[in-house]
Amino acid sequence: xxxxxxxxxxxxxxxxxxxxxxxxxxxxxxxxxxxxxxxxxxxxxxxxxxxxxxxxxxxxxxxxxxxxxxxxxxxxxxxxxxxxxxxxxxxxxxxxxxxxxxxxxxxxxxxxxxxxxxxxxxxxxxxxxxxxxxxxxxxxxxxxxxxxxxxxxxxxxxxxxxxxxxxxxxxxxxxxxxxxxxxxxxxxxxxxxxxxxxxxxxxxxxxxxxxxxxxxxxxxxxxxxxxxxxxxxxxxxx
Ligand SMILES: C[S@@+](CC[C@H](N)C(=O)[O-])C[C@H]1O[C@@H](n2cnc3c(N)ncnc32)[C@H](O)[C@@H]1O
Numbered sequence: 001x002x003x004x005x006x007x008x009x010x011x012x013x014x015x016x017x018x019x020x021x022x023x024x025x026x027x028x029x030x031x032x033x034x035x036x037x038x039x040x041x042x043x044x045x046x047x048x049x050x051x052x053x054x055x056x057x058x059x060x061x062x063x064x065x066x067x068x069x070x071x072x073x074x075x076x077x078x079x080x081x082x083x084x085x086x087x088x089x090x091x092x093x094x095x096x097x098x099x100x101x102x103x104x105x106x107x108x109x110x111x112x113x114x115x116x117x118x119x120x121x122x123x124x125x126x127x128x129x130x131x132x133x134x135x136x137x138x139x140x141x142x143x144x145x146x147x148x149x150x151x152x153x154x155x156x157x158x159x160x161x162x163x164x165x166x167x168x169x170x171x172x173x174x175x176x177x178x179x180x181x182x183x184x185x186x187x188x189x190x191x192x193x194x195x196x197x198x199x200x201x202x203x204x205x206x207x208x209x210x211x212x213x214x215x216x217x218x219x220x221x222x223x224x225x226x227x228x229x230x231x232x233x234x235x236x237x238x
Contacts, residue, residue: 008034014113015039015066023061024103028173030219030229031063038172038229039067041217042142045168045234046071050080051139053164055090055131057123057155058145060100062110064172065091068140069114092119092126092145099147099191127158137164144172148192152199160237168236174200175218175231200233212237 013019016031016039030037042064046054054068072087081087091111095102104110106118119126123145131138141163143155152171163169173179176197200216203209215234222228 006036011036015070016063018104018109023063025060025100026063027227028230029063030227032227035226036067037227038217038232039063041232041234042067042140042170043071045170046140047075049139049166049168050075050087051167052081052085052087053090053136053138054087054140054142055092055138055159056142056144057092057159058099058143059091059093060102062091062102062104062114062116064142064144065089065116066110066114068142069116073115089114089116090119091116092121092123094122094145095120096122098151099145099193123155124158127162131159131162137162137167139164139167141167141169142172143169143196147173147195149195149198149202152195156199156203163237166236168234171196171200171233171235173197173230174216174233175220175229176201177218177220178230181221196233197231210238 012033016026016033016036017023029039031039036043046068056065056068059065068089072089075081075087093102111118119130138159141159143152145151145155160169173193173196179193179197182193212235217229217232217234219228220230
């Protein structure tokens, strides 16, 4: 028996790689072949709170939704969620080239290996035409789609209305240091990434701030020899 609560072989094969192949944006989560980066924070929160409905808005690589799906499997294996209601993971991605291009498609490794419902549309359309129409309340939300200020604001303003009591919202790329130090390559990755940190700055001084418990996890550049998460902000309504 390998005495670890982490199976590093599995992490290396299917969680932080696609069967051994590194994927795009993995570094932004601070993940490597051996380390799950901010994915471990998501895993732990879900493991603890056992959400029934988890939603990821935007994912270039499927890293976050695959973790959501995996926690659900692990909890089911451990005997939770017995009431007949299987927990669900939704991924909303419009494949619109805004803030990045997904490196997966619906028949590729990630969506076939993990139980994830993919809504290939904009976050706004999914909100009105899917979640509102079905009266779905979200227990765990990860916001990572349009990274402009307006995009983040719209996603937060819409989806925060359908978060269940004690539900959690996580916003990626909120560390301003990451945006300030980001080096774009020629003809590639010229995306507006300023939105999450600017949204956070304005939210912090807004009247809504006091309605939430807020925890910022920034580690950009602390361990300079390793990838570091581009910042995650965790919010829960008081
Ligand atoms: C590439 S991710 C950002 C990188 C991210 N840090 C990650 O780990 O994957 C942004 C994703 O959001 C999607 N996207 C952008 N605007 C969107 C919108 N309005 N609705 C739905 N998806 C959107 C893009 O297709 C892209 O896949």
